[in-house]
Amino acid sequence: MRLVLHAVAALFLALLASPALAQSFPVTIKHALGETVIPAAPQRIVTLGWSSTDAAIALGTVPVGFPSFRSAGFDKDIVPWVEEAIAKVGGATPETFDDSAGAPIEKIAALKPDLILAVYSGISEDEYKLLSQIAPVVAYPEQPWTATWQQVISISGEAMGRPAEATALVAELEAFIKAEAAKYPALSGKSAVTLIDYNGAAAIHSADDARAKLLALAGLAIPERSPAGGDLQGFWYPLSYENFDQIPADILIGFFNAPELADEFFARPYIAAASQVKSGAYVKMDDRILNMSVISSSALSIKWGMPRYFEKVAAAAERVGK
Known part of the structure; x- marks a missing residue:
């Protein structure tokens, strides 16, 4: 009897939750290169440019692929703060790729993403069109490489169906910056x-x-x-x-x-x-x-x-x- 009651309670809670979930998606996001519709909560995110990787992880989803940070003076693909965050979550290390010469379309397609976040990037209109054939793409809000870190978090959160979490994270980080400076x-x-x-x-x-x-x-x-x-x-x-x-x-x-x-x-x-x-x-x-x-x-x-x-x-x- 107790098991049955638990099952009924679980079903009741699921039914209560389902309207909220249904209202979350689809999500439509306008950006500089068009309007993107995200039909369902993304599970396999690929990021392009900078910062979207960090936003996705901080909001609960480690991307399946993101750009390498390897460059002159830095001989690793993943920066320490991203490496530390992934280690805390556990699981497989995501794929990294070189996007310095543009978005590697074939490599991204092989990762089978259901969302591509390029909020702080310089993707071209042609790249956007090609990438959109793979998965919904969210580009920069205005000009290439100009989105603020607050915008990256907010837009990524909206695309992931986690706008409230994104708003809270922005407030937390702004408070952290002010608190660190206030120490001096x-x-x-x-x-x-x-x-x-x-x-x-x-x-x-x-x-x-x-x-x-x-x-x-x-x-x-x-x-x-x-x-x-x-x-x-x-x-x-x-x-x-x-x-x-x-x-x-x-x-x-x-x-x-x-x-x-x-x-x-x-x-x-x-x-x-x-x-x-x-x-x-x-x-x-x-x-x-x-x-x-x-x-x-x-x-x-x-x-x-x-x-x-x-x-x-x-x-x-x-x-x-x-």
């Missing part, structure tokens, strides 16, 4: 810019760049473009080495692919003469993996990278005005 009183009231060495000048990122938005979320001020700088080029503007001392920020954060490149840059006479460099109020971001966790902040990289990142920025903040 020296950051309070400070301004900062991020930059790279590019094409014979310093490329200073504007407030619209992902790195600047991250600092702003953490409570740092992002100054307006230096009057000595060139015209805005998307999310950055050029500043000649001769005018490097005219960056209106307390802290300078330079991103480089290797330590020797960072050392050489900050040792140049014009660069070394800047007040921030002379006082030590600058950061050499020269660890390729840490840089990736910051430049492409994601559902998984934020908790891995932000503690390390803000520790470095706080050390520079301590040197402001010295």
Whole structure:
């Protein structure tokens, strides 16, 4: 009798749950390349570009395939925060593939996906059409490579039928970023810019760049473009080495692919003469993996990278005005 009651109760709960499940799918998502209908909860997800892999895992589904992160200075296919997350879940290691020359259509087809997430990617319209013959494809919301990490999580969550979980995750990660920065009183009231060495000048990122938005979320001020700088080029503007001392920020954060490149840059006479460099109020971001966790902040990289990142920025903040 007890078994029968349990069975009836289980059936009753299933019936109660079924309308909610039925209302979740199909899901329709509009994006820059069209409108995608996802007929049922995806089980075999493939991701393209960056960040969607992390969002899918954080929302409960390890993709069956995703792009390799192997590149100059990093000789592994999977970055540590993704590797750690997959290890916690257990199961087989997903397939990785090289998408640097475009989406590998045949390899993706062989994985038999029922959803392809390319929210933070640069897939072309032709690639989108080909991939759509394999499975529903969710592309970027506006322009290639411009989706914020919050958008990647939110759109991925919607496509996976987990919008509430995605909203909660975004709120949790934003709170985490603010809490990490709050550990360092020296950051309070400070301004900062991020930059790279590019094409014979310093490329200073504007407030619209992902790195600047991250600092702003953490409570740092992002100054307006230096009057000595060139015209805005998307999310950055050029500043000649001769005018490097005219960056209106307390802290300078330079991103480089290797330590020797960072050392050489900050040792140049014009660069070394800047007040921030002379006082030590600058950061050499020269660890390729840490840089990736910051430049492409994601559902998984934020908790891995932000503690390390803000520790470095706080050390520079301590040197402001010295």
